[in-house]
Amino acid sequence: MSAPLPHLRAGRGPVLVLVHGYLGGAAQWEAEIARFSATHDVIAPNLPGFGAAADLPGCDRIEGFAQAVIELLDQLGIDRFILLGHSMGGMIAQEIAANHADRVERLVLYGTGPLGAMPDRFEPLDTSRARLVDDGVAATASRIGATWFLKGEDAAGFAAVRDIGAQASVQAARAALDAMAHWDGRPALDRLTMPTLVLWGDNDRSYRWQQVESLWRNLPLGQLAVIPAAAHAAHLEKPRLFHEMVEGFLEDA
Template structure:
């Protein structure tokens, strides 16, 4: 069984999009369409999720990071812009820590530096108990509703529940355990690449203290807050989401970062 399944479109600098818990590459269709006229956009499916549901699950965030690196190495992608959402934001922080020389720019979207997620809509232990009792499909239906201001009535809700239902229970359980065991706070000051933190102001998974920790500890950071959006802001307000990323990517590299490359 070769590498991770992925979606890819466009040409130019490589732009890698990493999904979160119970996500998949299909959630990035709008981003592939939007950015593919300027970038080589690559969206992997993490092991056990989405189109990679048949792959063995990873039980650590570092293992997920290595799996994405494995795909990029197969594709001979040497350096890249890196975006991670939610659990994927933890994965890309690990990737940036492991190979900082490969990450041209970093985008941390709807995520934080601590996997236990203080003040999350429910503790991870509760999510695990409900997963074991209710199963994956019911879990994504329940959790996915918290990702939108309008809950299950939101435009993107059906998409995230379809993608999430593809995951197998061992992967869903392993993902919760991987997040609970991960703490990236000590590495933040070493992530010196230009970084954008994007956060919906109604996000019920990652509250402001998590975002503030990123904002105040990353050395070269910008913060963009999307008003009236929750955890899936790229589906709730795609035009604004895209414009914030475009603005960040259009900034010239500083002399210091240019020398580092």
């Protein structure tokens, strides 16, 4: 059996799994781990090729990332869990929930949508792929990370996003763009039968309202929460409001 995927873990209680997105890492969830570990057993994996798992081969399909997370939870002896995924991590969370609905108690889909190609993204995935080759991972993490905040590079959370993103391997960064481009979760939305919160910053430039609305309206038990004056990294821009919205959803269980 392979070694468990590098991850952060804290707290006791119902298991809450936090899945980061493209050019992310478990370290981005520092405030969430501190907040939710008071009531939950919080597990934050580093996806293969990113963050503390940068030495592992990255996945070129969303299904591969989903399998890596499930393998970690199996190795930790976790059967049932609450799942929160951000951006690409929200695609991974949808994939897990569709194929392991009996294990996912509640689902939070944050800053994400049902289609990996991300129509109306701040730039097409092909442009990101070309610029990654030309500029390298660190510059790409800085450039893309700035789009996640209303204040861009002046935002309080930008430096953390930039530094975490720069840890990714070139192979993983390129493969993940392919993974997103090939993923379409729309046919599986009716299999996400658990209570689900769709959480979105109203100035998100990665996922626009049309995609978010499509996700929310096609979920059997979908709820919608919008964080005003926030972009793609709403958990860093408006942490108090983000935490209150997630906590309110978890308390309804």
